[in-house]
Amino acid sequence: MKLDVLSEAVAASTTAPALSVHTHARAPWGLRFGGRRGFGFHVIVDGECLLIRDGAQPIVLRAGDVVLIPAGSPHTLANPATAEPVDPVVVHRVDRITIGGDGEETTLLSGAYRIEQSRRHPLLADLPEVVHLPSSREPRLAAAIALLANEIRSPGPGGDAIVTALVEALLIYILRAWYGTRATGWTAAMADPAIGHSLHRMHAHPAEPWTVDRLAAEIGLARATFTRRFTRLVGxxxxxxxxxxxxxxxxxxxxxxxAPLATIARQIGYTSEFAFAKAFKREYGIAPGIYRRNHESLADGAWP
Structure with missing residues (x-):
């Protein structure tokens, strides 16, 4: 799997740093998340809990498990004693929460990756509503979770910075683990020597005047063969x-x-600002200048 494409897709789609909150809970307890922009995530540090979603069977989460909610849809975490949470707390943005009664203990790290939702990269748009990765699935993901757990259980100097960095890296580990278990779609596209090379070239040099003939010639395939293979794997x-x-x-x-719009236009392969603005509006539904102003006006600290 060519992780350069994966890293670039995530970097290009991330609108702001991730947000996270540590929760120490004792049964009975419940936390309500989601319903706004972003990829929600949860890491179960210690204990167990239920992931509860409307119209779906609860999922049991245990220590070492990680969950990604790509749609950011509303969901509840609660102690597993009952199928419904007791007085769920709606989480916005805080650093630490202590909730619940005097029962069994659970420690969580929860948060959200602020990802562009309107036009996501296909690699990110291809994810299911819930990505649940048990602790034993992928050793490197397990190692990252173990580092996070150690910093949360025993905070030391610089611990906040370490947790912040690990949370940012965690998304890549989650996507690696998820796509690494599949032999179709984007996993196959990035593993394919020819198509993977073409994807890397387009990602690394978007301003190049690429044509199908040129891309096909670089990997020694006929135009028609290349187009069929690319379309089948990439979609x-x-x-x-x-x-x-x-x-x-x-x-x-x-x-x-x-940078001025004309400069950005050249950086992605458009010779005129007008042509770039027209293409951007066709893709995003608004002019690039308005898109920029809209994102500048977003409150940086708002929970997605």
């Missing part, structure tokens, strides 16, 4: 994907870079 034709990647890259630059 869309090469130039459609290239346009999508250029627009995702442009959105990241608009959020994080104050």
């Amino acid at each position: 869309e034709p090469p130039l459609t994907y290239l346009t999508r990647w250029r627009m995702i890259t442009a959105a990241r630059l608009l959020r994080h870079d104050h």
Whole structure:
């Protein structure tokens, strides 16, 4: 799996640093999350709890488990003694919570990755409503969770910075573990020597005047063969994907870079600001200047 493409897709889709909260709970307890922008996540440090969603069977979560909620949909975590939580607490943004009674203890690290929701990279849009990874599934993910757990159980100097860095890295570990168990879709595309190479080239050099003929020639395939193979693995034709990647890259630059629109247009392969603005509005539904102003006006500390 070519992790350069995975890293670039995540970096381009992230709108702000992740938010997180440590919870120490004793039964009976309940916490209500979600319903706003972002990929919710939970790491079970110690104890057990239930993940409860409307219309779905509860999922039992145990120490070492990690859960990702890509849609950011509303959900509840609660002690496993009952199927329904006792007085759920709606979480916005706090650093630490202590809740519950005097029963069994559970320690959690919860939070959200602030991900562009309107036009996500296909790799991120392809995720299910809930990604549940038991602790034993992937050794490196388990090691990252163990480091987080140690910092939460026994905080030391610089612990907050360590937890922040580990939380940011955790999303990549989760996606590695999830896609690493699959032999289709994006896993197959990035593992394929020819298509993986083409994806890397488009990601690394979005401003290049790529054509299907040029991409096919670089990997020694006929145009028709390359197009069929790319479309089958990636889910869309090469130039459609290239346009999508250029627009995702442009959105990241608009959020994080104050360069003029004409400069951003050139950085992603458009010779005119007008052509870039037209393509961006077709993809995102608003002009690039408005998109930039909208993101500048968002409250940086708001829970997604």
